[in-house]
Amino acid sequence: MKPAMVGDDMDLTAIPALAEGAIYRTLDNEAVILNVDDGHYYVLNETATAIWNLCNGRRSLQDIAALLCGEYDVSPESARASVIRLMSDLVQVHLVVLNRPADA
Structure with a gap:
């Protein structure tokens, strides 16, 4: 898969996957993530953790947003x-990689 664009022009068909250097645990509905490449720790709130857990390398950003709508009753x-x-944010700190769909 090819890398997808990041930032305001992010392609919603992009497929996020957790970076190889990201190790995490979920505690009390929050993810604690270690980037083993630079030694930095990150903590995600409940909503961000829900998004993180949906980044399985198969769902698009659009799919993840649609699932959030049902789970959190947001527009x-x-x-x-x-x-x-x-x-x-996660791409910038090398915790997630965004890939284009195979058919793009």
């Missing part, structure tokens, strides 16, 4: 904005 626009914002 599609709000869900998409949350997913894009979190993915941008």
Whole structure:
């Protein structure tokens, strides 16, 4: 798969996958993540943890946003904005990689 665009122009068909250097545990509905490449720890709140747990390398960003709509009763626009914002942050710190769908 080819890398997908990051930032405001993020392609919602991009498929996020956890980076190889990311080790995590979920505690009290929050994810604690270690980037083994740089030794930094990150903590995600409940909503961000839900998004993180959906990044399985098979679902698109659009799919993840749609699942959030049902789980948290938020608008599609709000869900998409949350997913894009979190993915941008996680890609920047090398915890997630975004790939284009195989048919793109």
